[in-house]
Amino acid sequence: MIILGIDPGLATLGYGVVEKDNSGRMRPLAYGVVTTPKDLPLQKRLMLIEKGVDEVLEKYHPDEVAFEELFFTENITTGIAVSQARGVALLTCAKKCERIFEYTPMQIKQALTGYGRADKKQIQQVVASILRLQSIPRPDDAADALAIALCQAFVSRFGGMFAVGNMTRTKGKNATPIDGVPNKKLVPQKEGRKAIKSTAAAIALRAVTGEGEEK
Numbered sequence: 001m002i003i004l005g006i007d008p009g010l011a012t013l014g015y016g017v018v019e020k021d022n023s024g025r026m027r028p029l030a031y032g033v034v035t036t037p038k039d040l041p042l043q044k045r046l047m048l049i050e051k052g053v054d055e056v057l058e059k060y061h062p063d064e065v066a067f068e069e070l071f072f073t074e075n076i077t078t079g080i081a082v083s084q085a086r087g088v089a090l091l092t093c094a095k096k097c098e099r100i101f102e103y104t105p106m107q108i109k110q111a112l113t114g115y116g117r118a119d120k121k122q123i124q125q126v127v128a129s130i131l132r133l134q135s136i137p138r139p140d141d142a143a144d145a146l147a148i149a150l151c152q153a154f155v156s157r158f159g160g161m162f163a164v165g166n167m168t169r170t171k172g173k174n175a176t177p178i179d180g181v182p183n184k185k186l187v188p189q190k191e192g193r194k195a196i197k198s199t200a201a202a203i204a205l206r207a208v209t210g211e212g213e214e215k
Contacts, residue, residue: 005149
């Protein structure tokens with residue numbers, strides 16, 4: 001299975017592509033950024049984002065795509081522009097991949113480290129360890145995108161719980177049909193967090209100690 005992780009941004013959009021084999025082992029296929037010059041009009045910057053994301057999709061044909069959700073408490077003007085960039089990336093991916101998911105920053109941290117308030121350096125170290133990279137991926141946006149892809153790889157067994165449009169992530173109840181089946185029950189958000197944390201604890205331990213891996 002090939003998974004594309006996207007860290008949304010207008011000036012810099014990070015992407016990371018990982019492959020997960022049948023044993024659950026991950027390896028990096030590519031990572032990098034799509035950049036847009038700040039002196040260009042917004043519409044042209046959005047076109048560059050569409051072009052860059054489409055090139056990644058065409059080259060790697062991911063089976064699943066995972067996005068980080070956006071949260072803004074300050075500078076709403078910048079937040080709106082980034083949201084537009086995220087929307088373009090989301091639409092571009094939706095045209096070529098039906099399985100699209102999104103995670104909050106805390107969920108991503110839990111999936112990789114078992115701790116929802118881990119700092120950026122901890123996340124980057126775990127990413128490098130899991131993917132057996134010689135150094136931490138650069139720039140930070142690319143490392144973040146790899147973390148998002150790994151998050152999806154770890155929790156993909158929970159099916160549509162984190163699919164785009166599924167409000168279970170942010171609400172206690174959900175009436176949104178899944179896979180075309182109305183009233184299909186979902187795992188409550190609290191249970192989902194427990195499942196992520198439980199999975200993450202084993203993953204993070206294995207990534208740091210090597211326990212459970214082939215020698």
